[in-house]
């Protein structure tokens with residue numbers, strides 16, 4: 001192990017934007033309530049509903065939890081199939097497997113690393129219930145095409161928007177495009193509360209049931225609204241509500257969301273500008289964002305020429321105190337993916353690009369000088385490589 005250098009550049013760094021700790025104190029002292037569904041929880045949900053334009057938002061303790069709620073809402077039964085990319089985080093698949101569902105893995109597009117919409121139809125069978133597009137790096141999947149397929153085959157669309165808060169597709173915020181959306185506020189995402197997430201309902205049909213699932217399968221929420229006279233167990237559910245302390249922290253970040261996203265986009269754009277020269281001679285390629293998208297600057301990655309090239313670059317950067325990391329081991333080749341899922345067609349780009357992608361440091365407090373240090377180190381590495 002190399003001990004961290006004083007001026008090393010981490011891959012990610014959690015941050016405080018301003019009012020987080022003050023809000024937590026207020027939750028305790030002024031509101032005298034720390035359990036779920038408190039004042040700050042409602043403020044966060046209100047912010048999500050008015051900003052993103054979803055019908056209903058419910059805070060959860062993670063995006064994983066929101067995906068599990070989505071799987072219940074889709075009424076996944078043992079053997080039902082769910083189409084998703086293999087190049088994603090385990091929770092995308094796990095949530096459906098917990099209900100007995102079968103993930104059907106489809107290849108990604110080499111340009112966006114998102115599910116290839118042209119390969120979805122081939123994966124559909126009589127058992128297919130839903131499609132789960134994952135907006136990798138905060139860049140949108142081809143939602144128009146995906147919604148059209150879903151409509152034709154009568155399928156539900158659950159957007160895994162864990163990375164995509166405040167990204168837009170054709171003017172619409174991601175997470176509010178499909179029937180259901182899920183968000184993450186994990187410390188590695190753009191807007192954070194350590195662990196945290198939200199379920200977004202864009203279809204009126206799911207609103208009442210989602211509140212019941214959220215409240216351990218009870219009609220507690222309807223009871224407090226005076227809509228029913230008994231508070232009782234009515235459906236399956238679990239404890240999906242975060243403490244209002246988490247919401248207090250999160251609300252401070254939501255209020256500063258523009259500032260956070262602007263900072264990340266600045267870093268993203270600076271990386272693009274400084275690394276552009278390396279693409280001319282084909283040493284690396286950069287993320288591609290088409291005209292339908294406005295991205296939230298969640299991840300900045302480069303695509304190296306090969307696995308060997310990437311491994312050497314990672315160690316070179318590490319020696320310079322720069323933490324760059326690769327990403328997903330494809331789910332279809334993981335032990336649980338083999339056991340619980342199946343692939344539809346070849347997953348050529350998934351297999352090829354997972355070996356070549358390299359994510360560079362990107363965090364709210366990162367300054368231009370640090371970005372320059374990273375890009376200079378990458379350029380130095382390629383100068384040495386060319387002389388090898």
Ligand SMILES: *Cc1c(COP(=O)(O)O)cnc(C)c1O
Nearest residue numbers: 062063064089091162184186197
């Ligand atoms: C981070 C992430 C998740 C999981 O989010 P948690 O809040 O940590 O549960 C799910 N899907 C994707 C695509 C993610 O990036």
